[in-house]
Amino acid sequence: MLKKALLAVLLVLVILGIIYRELISYGYMQAKGQVSILFNTRPVSEVLQDPTLPDSLKQRLKLIGEIKKFAIDSLGLDSSGSYTEFYDQGGKPILWVLTACEKFQMKPKQWSFPIIGTFAYKGFFDTTRAHTEEKTLLEAGFDTQINEVSAWSTLGFFKDPILSSMLYRGEGSLANLIIHEMTHGTLFVKDNLELNENLASFVGDYGAVRFMEAKYGKNAPQLERYEFRKRYNDALSQHIVRGANQLDSLYKKFAPSLATSLKDSLKTAKIQHIVQSSDTLLRGLVGKKYPWRGKKLPNNAFFIGYLTYHSQQNQFNKEFNERFKGNFRAYLSYLKTKYPTSF
Known part of the structure; x- marks a missing residue:
């Protein structure tokens, strides 16, 4: 038996x-x-004693400790063992994410994983495997995009290390990144990637400004430089989100009988318009620095990436300012109750 x-x-x-x-x-x-x-990895305390590491990078390591402390003490994000270890990438990327989207629908491909749920992207530590899967998706008719990843959260399952590439970011950008990832470790809703990433982007944006204010003062040139770059990034992000919505409206008007060649033509024309109309943002500054200027036109996977991270910023900002009057701790407590971590 x-x-x-x-x-x-x-x-x-x-x-x-x-x-x-x-x-x-x-x-x-x-x-x-x-x-x-x-x-x-190596303990940060050990790396700080390394005579071969430039003082400028040691200051960045110390800065990450300050950012983490601020996020916990002033914003109320959860404490963890993350960012106490250091990993040297050797100047090379170590993780890539693959995004895919229907060719004539603003509908991302979803990948499902045990415990953590469904995601609209798939990570790879092996770039060859990423490109192999991308090829399969392209053959199936998807729009695709592969991006290098500068940081990720293991959602508290492991202690996330400081990656050497982080140390070359500006102070505000670094604060945004660390607070973004710490938000994932504080609040994560299974099977709702767009909510998770938009919330982390909102908290990262807000927290970085507050950190820079606390460190340098409200009128400090360091803060002014960061806020200028933030205005540029926000203008670009919202422009691309609007463009994604325009594409979505276009695709919904396509009749089933419409020829694929005509669909492609209309799609290309709309994307060209989105790219060219960026020239009007911030008196032309965004248009001059547009990331796709002079390159291959973006596709649906590119737009999906912006929807995943930036499509709900206005809603979060409105709720935070109108309902909670800028009280971040109260807002975070409300969000934790509304969206309890589901694994």
Whole structure:
């Protein structure tokens, strides 16, 4: 009887292995990449004593400690062991994300993972695997995009390290990044990536400004420089979000019988208009620095990325200022109650 039971269990495991072989293979590769990083970190306290590390980068390491303390003490984000270890990337990217979207729908491809839920992007520690999967999606008719990743959150499952590439960011940008990732560790809703990323973007934006104010003062040139760059980034982001909504409206008007060639033509014309109309933003500043200027036109996957991170900023800002009168701790407490972490 026991032998039969064991054989039955083994058979079930074999069947599950066959059915989920791609997920198992992917999970193994991701775990391998994450473990490799975690096992090759050094305590920040040790790195600060390293005579080969330039003082400018040591100051950035100390700054991250200040940012983390501010996020916990002043914003109320959850404390964790993250950002107490350092990982040297050797000047190379270590993680890439693949995004895919329907060709004539503003509908992202979704990937589902155990425990953490559904995501509109897929991460890879191996760029070759990322491009292999991208090729499959392109052949299936999707718009795709692969981006390098500057940071990520393991949602409290591990201690997220400081990556060496972070140390070359400006102070405000670094504060935004750290607070963004700490927000994920404080509040994360399963199967709602757009909410999670938009909330983290909102908190990162707000928290970075407050941190710079606290460190330098409200009229400090450091804060003014950061806020100028923020105005540029906000103007660009909202322009692209509006463009994504325009594309969505266009696609919804396509009749099923409309020829693919005509759909492509109309889509290209709309995207060209979105790119060219950026010339009017901030007296032309955004248009001159537009990230796709002189390059291949963006596709739906590019626009989906902006929707994922920036489509709800106006709603969060309005609720925060009108309902909570700028009281961030009260707002965060409300959000934790409204969106309890679901794993």
